[in-house]
Amino acid sequence: MFKFVKYDLEGCFKDFVIMICTIIILNLLLLTRINLWDSNIIIFLNLVISFVAEIIVIVWNIKLFSRDIYEGSAYLVFTTPKSGKNILINKIITAILQCLIVLFFLFLFTAILVEMLNLTQGFTFGLKITFGRLLSAVTPQFIAYSIFVVLIVYISFLLTVYLSLALGRVAIKNRKLGKLGTFIIFVVLCIIQVKVENAVSNVFPQGFMLKIFNNEGGQSWTNFGNAIVNTNNPFISGVSLNIAEISVSLIFIIAMFYATAYIIENKLDL
Amino acid sequence: METILKCTDLKKSYFRKTALNGLNLEIKKGRITGLLGPNGSGKTTFLKIIAGILRPSSGEILINGNRPGIKTKAQVSYLPDRDYLYKWMRISDAVNFFDDMYDDFDKEKAGEMLKFMNLSEDSKVRELSKGMSEKLYLTLVLSRKSQLYVLDEPLGGVDPTTREKILDAILKNYTEESSILITTHLVSDIERLFDDVAFISEGRIVLFGNAEELRSERKMSIDEIYREVFR
Numbered sequence: 485m486f487k488f489v490k491y492d493l494e495g496c497f498k499d500f501v502i503m504i505c506t507i508i509i510l511n512l513l514l515l516t517r518i519n520l521w522d523s524n525i526i527i528f529l530n531l532v533i534s535f536v537a538e539i540i541v542i543v544w545n546i547k548l549f550s551r552d553i554y555e556g557s558a559y560l561v562f563t564t565p566k567s568g569k570n571i572l573i574n575k576i577i578t579a580i581l582q583c584l585i586v587l588f589f590l591f592l593f594t595a596i597l598v599e600m601l602n603l604t605q606g607f608t609f610g611l612k613i614t615f616g617r618l619l620s621a622v623t624p625q626f627i628a629y630s631i632f633v634v635l636i637v638y639i640s641f642l643l644t645v646y647l648s649l650a651l652g653r654v655a656i657k658n659r660k661l662g663k664l665g666t667f668i669i670f671v672v673l674c675i676i677q678v679k680v681e682n683a684v685s686n687v688f689p690q691g692f693m694l695k696i697f698n699n700e701g702g703q704s705w706t707n708f709g710n711a712i713v714n715t716n717n718p719f720i721s722g723v724s725l726n727i728a729e730i731s732v733s734l735i736f737i738i739a740m741f742y743a744t745a746y747i748i749e750n751k752l753d754l
Numbered sequence: 755m756e757t758i759l760k761c762t763d764l765k766k767s768y769f770r771k772t773a774l775n776g777l778n779l780e781i782k783k784g785r786i787t788g789l790l791g792p793n794g795s796g797k798t799t800f801l802k803i804i805a806g807i808l809r810p811s812s813g814e815i816l817i818n819g820n821r822p823g824i825k826t827k828a829q830v831s832y833l834p835d836r837d838y839l840y841k842w843m844r845i846s847d848a849v850n851f852f853d854d855m856y857d858d859f860d861k862e863k864a865g866e867m868l869k870f871m872n873l874s875e876d877s878k879v880r881e882l883s884k885g886m887s888e889k890l891y892l893t894l895v896l897s898r899k900s901q902l903y904v905l906d907e908p909l910g911g912v913d914p915t916t917r918e919k920i921l922d923a924i925l926k927n928y929t930e931e932s933s934i935l936i937t938t939h940l941v942s943d944i945e946r947l948f949d950d951v952a953f954i955s956e957g958r959i960v961l962f963g964n965a966e967e968l969r970s971e972r973k974m975s976i977d978e979i980y981r982e983v984f985r
Contacts, residue, residue, distance in 0.1 A: 490854070495840055557839070563832050565827040566824070753807070
């Protein structure tokens with residue numbers, strides 16, 4: 485089932501090693517600047533490293549699919565007796581794994597850096613609450629929901645890109661024009677998704693509130709932080725979630741998955 | 755004799771260009787068929803349709819009674835006329851890839867063929883010469899126990915010694931249970947392999963027959979018939 489994942493990850497192994505070594509070296513260099521540079525500058529540079537690394541991962545994720553659509557490896561992948569769904573799910577899993585591995589290292593070094601800055605320079609992100617306490621104060625429902633949302637948003641983004649690539653490849657035979665066409669299709673698909681989601685949430689405004697902090701945590705937050713204590717503050721009342729909007733997002737993901745899988749299995753001419 | 759491939763009035767058009775224009779062909783089980791024709795006659799287009807990576811505009815193509823798709827991809831072993839392996843791969847990775855993807859892949863046979871072809875499993879794909887790449891691709895394709903082997907220019911750009919090695923490999927691995935369809939420009943080198951020959955021009959078969967019968971009827975080699983047909 486997941487045989488392509490193995491080869492896709494193996495293929496980017498060297499890039500991964502280079503990327504992770506670079507993240508480690510740059511963050512170690514930042515650690516040597518503690519007490520020499522202002523803590524805000526060190527954190528800013530750490531965020532720049534994270535941002536650049538994430539951009540590179542997104543490029544990898546897109547290339548993972550575009551390579552097998554436009555280059556010679558298409559003959560390797562699409563002559564195998566595997567369905568479009570199988571190929572696509574393997575690409576999505578590989579992309580998420582690439583993202584998670586890099587995110588793990590970025591998060592690890594950011595946490596180390598923040599902790600070191602806290603110990604040496606008393607850096608607290610402008611909040612008088614430690615990172616550990618903040619995490620323990622958040623409700624498990626909110627953590628689960630956050631992971632769910634991040635996954636859904638990223639999978640939705642990947643599928644929008646992959647569907648645009650597949651449509652661009654099928655509709656436009658010229659490679660350069662195809663890539664421009666892909667970009668235009670991507671923009672159009674994004675606009676359609678946003679418009680439909682907004683329209684549906686306006687027609688069906690029903691939703692529910694999801695509490696961010698448990699009672700004790702929320703109290704700590706309002707006691708320690710600078711947040712304005714009123715009932716409209718989402719840190720206290722929770723975040724409002726629209727059921728129809730979430731449902732439409734999920735429907736879009738399913739539709740884009742099946743559309744892309746169908747195109748690469750039945751419409752792609754090499 | 756059982757039919758493995760049957761095409762009826764097969765057409766493929768790209769905008770204004772017609773690549774296949776009503777192609778009719780039937781390939782029987784256990785036969786080696788040469789598909790011969792000049793550049794742009796529709797050979798590669800036809801093979802891509804058999805491999806399931808190109809859709810015909812109209813007409814019918816049946817492989818073992820099925821239209822090209824996932825099921826037929828498991829029965830057809832296709833050698834494209836271009837480099838298609840990932841550049842990061844070593845030969846061992848390519849062998850493992852085929853072993854993972856195809857149930858009919860015989861890893862032991864692949865090992866033996868690599869030795870026969872003088873290829874080391876540790877070699878990197880991107881460092882192989884044209885001839886070595888051809889030998890590797892053919893090893894991978896012939897190591898499958900497929901019902902239909904579709905070879906697009908297996909001798910393209912390789913020296914005469916390598917050519918002989920490749921032809922020997924094809925003959926050595928051919929069984930009565932499978933059929934082979936080969937396209938080539940090097941007719942004289944490969945014609946000894948053919949049981950049947952199909953001459954293709956402008957997207958249709960202009961001459962088809964048993965290779966031996968064609969030779970004795972016209973008192974010419976297949977190479978000479980080719981020159982006469984496409985004069």
